[in-house]
Structure formats: C-alpha cells, structure tokens
Amino acid sequence: MTTTTVRPASPPVVTDPSITLRVRRASEDTNTVLWRDMIRTMRQPDMLAFAVVMGVFFLVLFNYVFGGAIGAVAGIDYLQYLLPGVLVISALQGAQQTSMGLASDFSEGVNERFRSLPMSQSAVISGRTIADAVRNIAGLVLVALVGILMGFRFASFGGAVAAIALATGIGYGFSWMGAAIAAKVRQPDMVGMLSMFWLFPLMLASTAFAPVQSMPGWLQPFVTYQPISAASDAVRGLANGVPTGDAIALTLIWIAVLLAIFVPVSVYLYKKVD
Amino acid sequence: MYIMSTKQPMSTASHEPVIDARELHKSFGNVEAVKSLSFSVEAGEVLGLLGPNGAGKTTTIKMLTTLTQIDGGQAAIGGFDVSTQPDVVRQMIGVAGQSAAVDEKLTARENLNLFGRLYKIPRAERQRRTEELIERFDLGDFADRPSSTYSGGERRRLDVVAALVANPPALFLDEPTTGLDPRSRAELWDTVRSLATEGTAIVLSTQYLEEADRLADKILLIDHGEVVAQGTPDALKANLDRNVLEIHLELESGVGDAQELLASEENAVADVEARRIDIHVGNDADRSLALLRRLQDGGISILKFQLREPTLDDVFLSLTGSPSTEIEESTK
Structure with a gap:
C-alpha cells in the first residue's frame, strides 16, 4: 500500500448548504443540463425534423383530405381553423419527446452518472423540459411558416407570437407529464407505447382538427374542457385575432394544473431508487 | 474506531478509512443480493471486489455510491454516512464502469466539461482540469468526437476519466476492463495503480482473477452476496499452501x-x-x-x-467448491 499523498485538491466539500446556496446551485445545474440537452438537440436534428414533418403531415392531410368536408359543414375557412390546432398538436409531440429523451438517458446509464454527482437531481428534468420547449418553439415556427406558404394568414405579428407562446406553454406542461411517465417506466420502448395512450385521445378527441359540434353529444363535455381543446381554441383565437371566451384562461389553468401535479411527481419518481 | 459524525472533516493523513462499509445488506424482492458485507479502504489502497456475475459486486458499488438504497448496515465515505448524507458523499466519489455511463452524443471534452460543471468546479479550473485529463490519459485523438463513435477501449477510458474530474478521494470502478483488449486493459491497470499512488482510495470490481491479483492491495472474494475469503492476494494464495x-x-x-x-x-x-x-x-x-x-x-x-x-482460480475453487465458469473463461 502506498500512502504518498500527491493527489491534487478536490473541490471543497459542502456539508450543510443554505437554502440560498441550494437554490443557486439548482439553477446552475438546470443551466448546465439545458446546455447539455441543447447540444444533443443540435446533434439530433431528426428530433426537430420529426416534429416539423408530423406537423406538416397533419396540415396537408387534414387540409386537403378532410378540409372540404369539415369546412363545408362548419362553414369556415378550414386552414384558418386547422393551423392553430396543428401548432398545439406539434407542441404535444414535443412533450412526448421529453418522455423519450429522459427514458433514453435511463437506458444509456447517463442518469446513474447524474445521480452519483453532487447536483440537484430535479435539474435533470427542469433542464430537459426547457431544452424541449426551445426546440418546440423552433418546430412551431417552421410549421407556421409552412402554413403561411399554404395560405394561412395570422391576424397580426403579435397574435402569431402569442399563439406560438401559448402552444409552447401547454407543451411545456405536458413535458413534465412525459417526464413523470419516463421517470416511472424508464424504458424507451415502453414509454413510446404508453405515449400513444395519452397522445391520441387528447389529440383526436379535441377541437384541434374539428369543431366540437361535429362530435357526438356524450363526447362533447370531455372535448370542450380537455387541455388540448382549450389550448387549440385559445391559440386559434390569438392567431385569427378573434375573441376566445374563456379558452386562454382555461389553458393557463391547465398549464398550472399540469405543473402543480407533475413537477413534484416527476422529481419524486426520478429520485426514487430501488 | 468508526465515528459517525455529521461534521467530521475528512483526513487522509490519519488511517481513518476513506471508504467504510459495515455489514451491508441488500435484497431485491426475495433475492438477497448482498448479505452482510464489511470492508474498509484507506487512502492509496485498492480493494478488489472479485466474484462471478451475480455475486453482488455491482450492487455493492451502487450502495456505496448512493445509486441504490442500503437495506441494512452502514456505509461511510470520508466519515460521512452514505444513507443520511448522500449529497455530501457525492462530492467525494467518482464512479465508472457498469454503474454509470457518459453522454453518447457529447464528445469527451464536452462530457468532462459537463461533469466538471455539475461538480461546481469554477470555469478556469474546470478547463485546465479537462485539458490535463485529456493529456494525461491520452484522449486527445478522439476528444472532439461524440463518444458514440468510440471503440470499446476509448469508451472505457473516457468512463474512468469522467470519474476523475473532481479528483475524488474515493473512486469506484465497476468492472472497468470487461470487454477490453489486452493493451487497453494494461493501460487501464497503469492508470489505476498511479491513482492509488496519488492517494485515491479505490474499490475495483472484477471477474478477472489476474486483474485483482495485479491491482488490489486486498481482495474480497464474494459469491452470492457473501464474502468467501479476504486478504492480500498473496495471503489468499498462501492460505492454500498447497x-x-x-x-x-x-x-x-x-x-x-x-x-x-x-x-x-x-x-x-x-x-x-x-x-x-x-x-x-x-x-x-x-x-x-x-x-x-x-x-x-x-x-x-x-x-x-x-x-x-496456486492461482486465485484455485482459491476460488477450493473456497466455493465450484469453479466459476465466468472466471475460467475470462482468464483464457
């Protein structure tokens, strides 16, 4: 055994951090994880591409295939109706990518490394959800540009910004739900399968693609108040410059509810070890 | 003497163990993965955790590095209790191998920088340290490629180096050479020896008898979560005196x-x-x-x-009564 100690100094050990220090370090860690996830986003342009392609896919499919029928029934310019809904759906896809990304961190073993480090564990999720929100904004702008090429018209620039901001906001709320699912399940393929269960009902039984009046009566209460409908109606109002009733308030409430539930739940599940 | 205190400073000068495990116990459902495992490692010492697959090596390392809960017994790193003060313990440990990976999409330089940031090492110091590690462990050739493109040897080297970012006094290497070619393995052995010489307390798990023989100051031979034998490699072999x-x-x-x-x-x-x-x-x-x-x-x-x-293979055989196929394969 050798007892020579020429080991270079380690960082000073903090045994009893104050609340202020903890908060500061948590935000530093969030920043660090955000930086890491942004690099990953840049290196995997297919993630962004996938979100945009899905959005464009919905725009083209619904507009040209169902547009005539739905537009005629509701007596509206369907593209003006559709694009805001597609923005919300695209933001939801982004939330699903939060789920997939966190799950792959588990399967790659990076989360084990994070857990062995003196860092705020919640930062792993808060950094990722912010990175996903940033990617979402880029995706939504691209989808909106395609919509404009197809003939969509925003009522105003401010309305466009507000519409994208609100869609990003609801996507951010769902990102935390996605994180909670990933923190519980921890396997990318399982997470991918589970996403279908929340993604499709929320997406299709909503006012994103068709007005609530076109749906059966028993389904209408769910469709009217569920978060994706609220967000679609709100984003639609902002984009088209028409009054939205309670939709904006309802959307903000939904975002608050999602965060209030899934921030603590996802952090709790993430920290949990065998 | 074992003192558990919340404010006890770490001292490498005395013979306080840096890593101290007392009757560690861990079950997964009905399976007892680790049963009453005790050992201590001083600064500059290498403890070899030797055993076949499923012996409880990874579970032991995970318990000591806050990655899994300790069901029974106590563990302390630098005098700080692992269960009650994980945040303090995490400032003193480095983990590499099967238990913790690096980010595959990031380059070696970015990974080291990422972990340095998370250890709260100031920027200038962090950059100096990153370059120093890249230089010392010869990562230069691939330091700016995403780690998903690395060969097995390059990847393992980065894994180990990533655990060294903060110069942790306690280092845990979970089967660091599994799957490595002989040259990379020899390089890693040199690294481990020199880290020990610098005063790092190291726990190294391995299925390779030769590896434990070469690197460890003392060996804990474990099977089914229990210590089968312990001592210096020579003492273990001398025990057989046959x-x-x-x-x-x-x-x-x-x-x-x-x-x-x-x-x-x-x-x-x-x-x-x-x-x-x-x-x-x-x-x-x-x-x-x-x-x-x-x-x-x-x-x-x-x-x-x-x-x-007698080789350690013989030791294992005479103590457990059955040859370990993994071990035999690995030494061929």
Whole structure:
C-alpha cells in the first residue's frame, strides 16, 4: 500500500448548504443540463425534423383530405381553423419527446452518472423540459411558416407570437407529464407505447382538427374542457385575432394544473431508487 | 474506531478509512443480493471486489455510491454516512464502469466539461482540469468526437476519466476492463495503480482473477452476496499452501479414465474439454510422482505436467467448491 499523498485538491466539500446556496446551485445545474440537452438537440436534428414533418403531415392531410368536408359543414375557412390546432398538436409531440429523451438517458446509464454527482437531481428534468420547449418553439415556427406558404394568414405579428407562446406553454406542461411517465417506466420502448395512450385521445378527441359540434353529444363535455381543446381554441383565437371566451384562461389553468401535479411527481419518481 | 459524525472533516493523513462499509445488506424482492458485507479502504489502497456475475459486486458499488438504497448496515465515505448524507458523499466519489455511463452524443471534452460543471468546479479550473485529463490519459485523438463513435477501449477510458474530474478521494470502478483488449486493459491497470499512488482510495470490481491479483492491495472474494475469503492476494494464495499438480492428457477420452484412477483424490478437478486435471498436492513431491505413476500404469497418455503455485482460480475453487465458469473463461 502506498500512502504518498500527491493527489491534487478536490473541490471543497459542502456539508450543510443554505437554502440560498441550494437554490443557486439548482439553477446552475438546470443551466448546465439545458446546455447539455441543447447540444444533443443540435446533434439530433431528426428530433426537430420529426416534429416539423408530423406537423406538416397533419396540415396537408387534414387540409386537403378532410378540409372540404369539415369546412363545408362548419362553414369556415378550414386552414384558418386547422393551423392553430396543428401548432398545439406539434407542441404535444414535443412533450412526448421529453418522455423519450429522459427514458433514453435511463437506458444509456447517463442518469446513474447524474445521480452519483453532487447536483440537484430535479435539474435533470427542469433542464430537459426547457431544452424541449426551445426546440418546440423552433418546430412551431417552421410549421407556421409552412402554413403561411399554404395560405394561412395570422391576424397580426403579435397574435402569431402569442399563439406560438401559448402552444409552447401547454407543451411545456405536458413535458413534465412525459417526464413523470419516463421517470416511472424508464424504458424507451415502453414509454413510446404508453405515449400513444395519452397522445391520441387528447389529440383526436379535441377541437384541434374539428369543431366540437361535429362530435357526438356524450363526447362533447370531455372535448370542450380537455387541455388540448382549450389550448387549440385559445391559440386559434390569438392567431385569427378573434375573441376566445374563456379558452386562454382555461389553458393557463391547465398549464398550472399540469405543473402543480407533475413537477413534484416527476422529481419524486426520478429520485426514487430501488 | 468508526465515528459517525455529521461534521467530521475528512483526513487522509490519519488511517481513518476513506471508504467504510459495515455489514451491508441488500435484497431485491426475495433475492438477497448482498448479505452482510464489511470492508474498509484507506487512502492509496485498492480493494478488489472479485466474484462471478451475480455475486453482488455491482450492487455493492451502487450502495456505496448512493445509486441504490442500503437495506441494512452502514456505509461511510470520508466519515460521512452514505444513507443520511448522500449529497455530501457525492462530492467525494467518482464512479465508472457498469454503474454509470457518459453522454453518447457529447464528445469527451464536452462530457468532462459537463461533469466538471455539475461538480461546481469554477470555469478556469474546470478547463485546465479537462485539458490535463485529456493529456494525461491520452484522449486527445478522439476528444472532439461524440463518444458514440468510440471503440470499446476509448469508451472505457473516457468512463474512468469522467470519474476523475473532481479528483475524488474515493473512486469506484465497476468492472472497468470487461470487454477490453489486452493493451487497453494494461493501460487501464497503469492508470489505476498511479491513482492509488496519488492517494485515491479505490474499490475495483472484477471477474478477472489476474486483474485483482495485479491491482488490489486486498481482495474480497464474494459469491452470492457473501464474502468467501479476504486478504492480500498473496495471503489468499498462501492460505492454500498447497501446490497444484497440473496434468495435461493427450486424449479427451483419457480424462474419464484418469478420473476413475484418481477417484480417491478429493482435490482432483478435471476439465474434459481442456484435457486437463488439477490436483492439490501440497509440497509433497513423492505424492506427485505417485499420482503420475498411477496414471501411467493405468495406461493414460500424459502430454505434459507441471507443479505450480496456486492461482486465485484455485482459491476460488477450493473456497466455493465450484469453479466459476465466468472466471475460467475470462482468464483464457
């Protein structure tokens, strides 16, 4: 055994951090994880591409295939109706990518490394959800540009910004739900399968693609108040410059509810070890 | 003496153990993965955790590094309790190997920078440290490529280096050389030795007997979550104080016949495929000769034989009563 100690100094050990220090370090860690996830986003342009392609896919499919029928029934310019809904759906896809990304961190073993480090564990999720929100904004702008090429018209620039901001906001709320699912399940393929269960009902039984009046009566209460409908109606109002009733308030409430539930739940599940 | 205190500063000058495990216990459902494991590691010491797959090596390392809960017993790093003060313990440990990976989409330089940031090392110091590690461990050739493109050896090297970012006083290497080619393995061995020389307390798990023999100051031989034997590599081997007569036969079919002839020998172990028989004969040359003669008289064709010192393989065999296939494979 050798007892020579020429080991270079380690960082000073903090045994009893104050609340202020903890908060500061948590935000530093969030920043660090955000930086890491942004690099990953840049290196995997297919993630962004996938979100945009899905959005464009919905725009083209619904507009040209169902547009005539739905537009005629509701007596509206369907593209003006559709694009805001597609923005919300695209933001939801982004939330699903939060789920997939966190799950792959588990399967790659990076989360084990994070857990062995003196860092705020919640930062792993808060950094990722912010990175996903940033990617979402880029995706939504691209989808909106395609919509404009197809003939969509925003009522105003401010309305466009507000519409994208609100869609990003609801996507951010769902990102935390996605994180909670990933923190519980921890396997990318399982997470991918589970996403279908929340993604499709929320997406299709909503006012994103068709007005609530076109749906059966028993389904209408769910469709009217569920978060994706609220967000679609709100984003639609902002984009088209028409009054939205309670939709904006309802959307903000939904975002608050999602965060209030899934921030603590996802952090709790993430920290949990065998 | 073991003192558990919330504010006790770490001291490498005294002989306080840096890593101290007391009767660690861990179950997964009905399976007892680790049963009452105790050991301590001082600064500059390497503890080899040796055992086959499923022996409880990874679970032990995960318990000590806050990656899994300790069900029973206590563990302390630098005097800080692992269960009650994980945040403090995490400032003193580095983990590499099966338990913790690096980010595959990031380059080596970015990974080291990422972990340095998370250890809260100031920027200038962090950059200096990153460059120093890249230089010292020869990562330069691939430091700016995403780690998903690395060879097995490059990847393992980055894994270990990532654990060194904060110069942790306690280092845990979970099977760091599994799957490495001989050259990369030798390089990693050098790294481990030099880190120990610098005063790092190291726990290294391995399935390779040779590795534990070469690197460890003391070895904990574990199987099914229990310590089967412990001591220095030499002491473990001396414990047997019996040399091994290794007989290689010409024909595979001769092994069965030889076994019959040697049925009275308790310590004879036959390996049919290798056409080999090992017998613990002690230092009794006459006995070796008698055994060889018995085989010869029985018409067994002997290719070659040797009398050798017991290896850790033999230790394992004599202590657990069964050869570990993983270990035998790994030493070939």
